[in-house]
Amino acid sequence: MGVxxxxxxxxxxxxxxxxxxxxxxxxxxxxxxxxxxxxxLPDRQPYYVGSWVxxxxxxxxAALAWVIxxxxxxxxxxxxxxxxxxxxxxxxxxxxxxxxxxxxxMVLHLWGQYFMAGWRHGRAATWMIGVTIFGISIxxxxxxxxxxxxxxxxxxxxxxxxxMNGAGIGAFFNVLNFGQMYGLHVMLLPVGVTxxxxxxxxxxxxxxxxxxxxxEGGARS
Amino acid sequence: xxxxxxxxxxxxxxxxxxRYDLVKELVIALGAIGVLALIGAAIFSSPDVAPVTIATWSxxxxxxxxxxxxxxxxxxxxxxxYGAPYNSVGPGQAWGPIAPQSWFGVRIPIDSANAxxxxxxxxxSFSNTALGSALGTWQSATPAQQTAWLDAYSKALxxxxxxxxxxxxxxxxxxxxxxxxxxxxxxxxxxxxxxxxTINGRFYQTDYTQPLLFMGDGTxxxxxxxxxxxxxxxxxxxxxxxxYPGQTWLWLYTMWYQVFPFNSPGGFIGLNASNADLGIxxxxxxxxxxxxxxxxxxxxxxxxRWIPIHRLIWRSYYAKGKATPxxxxx
Numbered sequence: 001m002g003v004x005x006x007x008x009x010x011x012x013x014x015x016x017x018x019x020x021x022x023x024x025x026x027x028x029x030x031x032x033x034x035x036x037x038x039x040x041l042p043d044r045q046p047y048y049v050g051s052w053v054x055x056x057x058x059x060x061x062a063a064l065a066w067v068i069x070x071x072x073x074x075x076x077x078x079x080x081x082x083x084x085x086x087x088x089x090x091x092x093x094x095x096x097x098x099x100x101x102x103x104x105x106m107v108l109h110l111w112g113q114y115f116m117a118g119w120r121h122g123r124a125a126t127w128m129i130g131v132t133i134f135g136i137s138i139x140x141x142x143x144x145x146x147x148x149x150x151x152x153x154x155x156x157x158x159x160x161x162x163x164m165n166g167a168g169i170g171a172f173f174n175v176l177n178f179g180q181m182y183g184l185h186v187m188l189l190p191v192g193v194t195x196x197x198x199x200x201x202x203x204x205x206x207x208x209x210x211x212x213x214x215x216e217g218g219a220r221s
Numbered sequence: 222x223x224x225x226x227x228x229x230x231x232x233x234x235x236x237x238x239x240r241y242d243l244v245k246e247l248v249i250a251l252g253a254i255g256v257l258a259l260i261g262a263a264i265f266s267s268p269d270v271a272p273v274t275i276a277t278w279s280x281x282x283x284x285x286x287x288x289x290x291x292x293x294x295x296x297x298x299x300x301x302x303y304g305a306p307y308n309s310v311g312p313g314q315a316w317g318p319i320a321p322q323s324w325f326g327v328r329i330p331i332d333s334a335n336a337x338x339x340x341x342x343x344x345x346s347f348s349n350t351a352l353g354s355a356l357g358t359w360q361s362a363t364p365a366q367q368t369a370w371l372d373a374y375s376k377a378l379x380x381x382x383x384x385x386x387x388x389x390x391x392x393x394x395x396x397x398x399x400x401x402x403x404x405x406x407x408x409x410x411x412x413x414x415x416x417x418x419t420i421n422g423r424f425y426q427t428d429y430t431q432p433l434l435f436m437g438d439g440t441x442x443x444x445x446x447x448x449x450x451x452x453x454x455x456x457x458x459x460x461x462x463x464x465y466p467g468q469t470w471l472w473l474y475t476m477w478y479q480v481f482p483f484n485s486p487g488g489f490i491g492l493n494a495s496n497a498d499l500g501i502x503x504x505x506x507x508x509x510x511x512x513x514x515x516x517x518x519x520x521x522x523x524x525x526r527w528i529p530i531h532r533l534i535w536r537s538y539y540a541k542g543k544a545t546p547x548x549x550x551x
Binding site: 039041042043044045046047048049050051053055058059061062063065066070082083089090091092093094095096097098100101103105107112114115116117119120121123124127128131132135138141142145148149150151152153154155156157158159160162163165166167168169170171172174176177178179180182207208211212213 | 229232233236237238240241242244246247250251253254261262263265266268270271272273303305306314321322324325326328329427428429430433434436437442445446449451457458461462465467468469471496497498501502503509512513515516517522525526528530531534536537538539
């Protein structure tokens with residue numbers, strides 16, 4: 001049985017008490033207040049948003065979409081498929097090149113935002129989440145290289161174990177354990193990246209793009 | 222510190238707004254990236270050099286295989302003296318009081334001699350009386366006797382010959398070691414050791430810790446990696462087999478292994494080649510934190526203002542006569 005809020009009329013003559021706001025209503029009002037649809041999907045932008053540098057963020061999202069789509073197919077068909085079948089090999093290649101494009105676009109986006117000082121005017125958290133996405137993406141790609149099940153995977157694992165063990169991480173994150181690396185690669189890490197990317201986009205759209213750097217404005221947060 | 226207005230409307234007040242189609246831009250980006258990825262996949266495919274198995278190792282380089290197995294018995298391999306998380310033989314990496322490798326102890330216990338040699342031989346000795354007898358002799362011998370046999374056998378291996386896949390050494394007092402090694406080599410060449418090192422009493426397996434550690438102790442795999450530019454001194458973590466791009470985004474992490482103090486035996490303030498992994502992980506953690514905290518770090522946050530790349534990015538804004546006075550208000 002759901003939680004309901006009474007909407008019955010008060011007795012005649014009684015003072016009308018203000019109806020308490022439900023959690024649902026509070027959440028809806030907060031979303032409306034902080035992220036109205038015309039901010040989430042604006043059809044107008046400041047005139048200086050005409051630079052190609054703004055495109056890097058969008059193409060990064062596009063590359064991530066291709067990474068996820070090709071990765072879902074690979075995960076569904078299973079690890080042997082991309083070695084034994086030409087179609088599987090093609091989807092593995094699609095995944096591989098999508099990842100390369102994703103990182104190229106993300107690094108360009110990162111450098112672009114750095115030189116635009118994109119963290120100004122209350123956008124520091126957006127920048128920090130972006131850097132976190134970059135870090136988790138590197139970890140996701142690393143587990144992907146370990147999950148390829150080829151010669152490079154073997155030697156990357158043998159090399160990397162020393163770094164992980166030396167830092168104490170290897171006791172819990174065993175790069176020689178294919179099952180653990182594959183599970184992290186196809187589930188936990190992509191979910192983390194996707195969640196943070198959504199948060200990053202919402203934060204960008206909530207605040208809008210930052211204004212250009214002015215001589216008197218500096219590049220501070 | 223300047224803050225944004227309470228709303229986007231306040232923040233952009235006075236700024237000329239123009240039509241901009243975000244959804245169309247995203248759809249075009251999806252198409253463009255898709256075309257590039259499809260072209261890459263269709264023309265260049267992807268790296269898939271077959272992995273090395275213990276069977277291929279023992280068939281291709283039986284002397285290296287037998288030498289490695291003998292060294293496992295002697296406890297002189299990398300994995301035998303590794304320390305945490307595999308065993309407590311080695312101290313592990315530390316930088317002063319910072320020793321996370323030993324803090325978490327032995328969480329993936331592996332006794333190299335038993336796991337890679339004795340236990341597989343015990344399983345293989347079923348219905349093999351000669352091997353069973355050799356194992357009995359080995360296990361009833363004193364450690365001093367075992368060491369003497371292994372020392373003599375290891376020296377003889379340096380001039381071993383290979384005939385029909387078997388390893389022959391000059392006559393000597395090696396005890397049961399030659400019988401044990403020839404049987405282990407036979408099992409390995411038949412592909413049995415690949416399975417024996419992953420079974421652990423269970424049917425389904427996804428953990429390749431033992432075979433990878435064992436192969437990593439030999440020189441065969443490392444030799445192939447050297448040819449493929451995958452070793453640590455070749456920036457291997459960011460490379461791939463063939464001409465394919467690897468994890469190029471790890472260039473900074475990989476670079477530290479090539480420079481002082483991490484490539485030096487003596488090092489600096491206790492950081493050197495022997496604890497390079499720990500030192501570099503600490504350094505990269507600090508650098509990543511600094512990147513995340515750029516908005517709050519003087520100089521780093523001011524560089525974009527000093528280097529006028531932003532004037533190229535926002536050319537229309539900085540172009541004289543194109544921006545209204547109101548538009549410049551921040």
